[in-house]
Amino acid sequence: MWDPSKWELHKLYSKHPDIGRLVPPTEVLSLKTLKRLLHDYKKVYIKGKNSHTGSGIIKAWKTGTGYRFVRVKGKPVDVPSIAELYTNVKRGRPDNSVIVQKAIDLAKVEGRPFSIRLMMMRDGQRKWHYTGMLAKVSGEDSIITNVRRGGGYATTIDEALAKSLGYSRQQIAKVKRKLVRIGFDIIDHSIKRGYLSHESGLDLGIDRKGKVWIIEVNLCYPSYGIFNRLEDKTFYNKIKRLAADYKKNR
Structure with a gap:
């Protein structure tokens, strides 16, 4: 593998x-x-x-x-x-x-740091798509933002940025566009260097000054079940649909 x-x-x-x-x-x-x-x-x-x-x-x-x-x-x-x-x-x-x-001094939601999971996936025609993002808030006394292992929770980027940095809707929209652009930049660079995959989970961070960081890139077999924790299932359903489309047409 x-x-x-x-x-x-x-x-x-x-x-x-x-x-x-x-x-x-x-x-x-x-x-x-x-x-x-x-x-x-x-x-x-x-x-x-x-x-x-x-x-x-x-x-x-x-x-x-x-x-x-x-x-x-x-x-x-x-x-x-x-x-x-x-x-x-x-x-x-x-x-x-x-x-x-x-260690990045991550922005915090009610005293707990959060990171961002951004999903990028290929469809059945092998075209890359941005398919969703969410915030992973760390659990109590946890030094990681992995929800299952650290005992935290998932929420929307909008809520995390509003609560942590006091961002307006316009500021949040700008950050989200930047995160998606970073996602495509990472995928493009990976492909040019021969790192081929069909689904990638990018772990990004925003520090307390608003700077974006790349914490980790999962080019293979990223977990996306966490998107099912959000009340709005739009991202989760899109991820499942693209995964099925790629598998059917690969």
């Missing part, structure tokens, strides 16, 4: 003149890269190159007396040194299988 790693896709998109500006600084995990990124950005995420659905993700940050980290959700763990932090976040994982990434 073809499924490019997070590191492979990071290298792919970070080289693009426009997309690259939206990709958080990321390195393969080592004691050196962990120390440097924590020095530069204070907070980082540690992720398996091939993990999905928020599995095993760790958030780590500096404190006044050392370092602190949380694995997925729950109570933070304190350690006194960067070496001990590195030992803990790498434990049980093979060399070169983990990345460390600048």
Whole structure:
């Protein structure tokens, strides 16, 4: 099953003149890269190159007396040194299988950060379409926005942007157009570099200053059941229709 790693896709998109500006600084995990990124950005995420659905993700940050980290959700763990932090976040994982990434200060809905899932799909004639977007709000005490694993919930982009950043309808419409444009840019660049797929789930973020970030790109087998959690089933029905159309005519 073809499924490019997070590191492979990071290298792919970070080289693009426009997309690259939206990709958080990321390195393969080592004691050196962990120390440097924590020095530069204070907070980082540690992720398996091939993990999905928020599995095993760790958030780590500096404190006044050392370092602190949380694995997925729950109570933070304190350690006194960067070496001990590195030992803990790498434990049980093979060399070169983990990345460390600048943590984005995501906008929050009622104190909880949210990310955006944007779906892009091909129809039976192999034409790409934007098929929907929603906001994934993190669960209580969770450091991830994956709804199933983190215990959060799904809502509309309109509600998330209005509640978090106080955006007007005009501002929200502008952001949504930008997100869709980014979606097509990502797909176009992927295709030009030989990364072919028929459905992709893009995880995007908006920080507290309104800047858009690319958190993760799922070029293969993205989950879209979360769209069924929205009261309005328009996106979910469109996704199912295009998936069936592609399967019938491939």
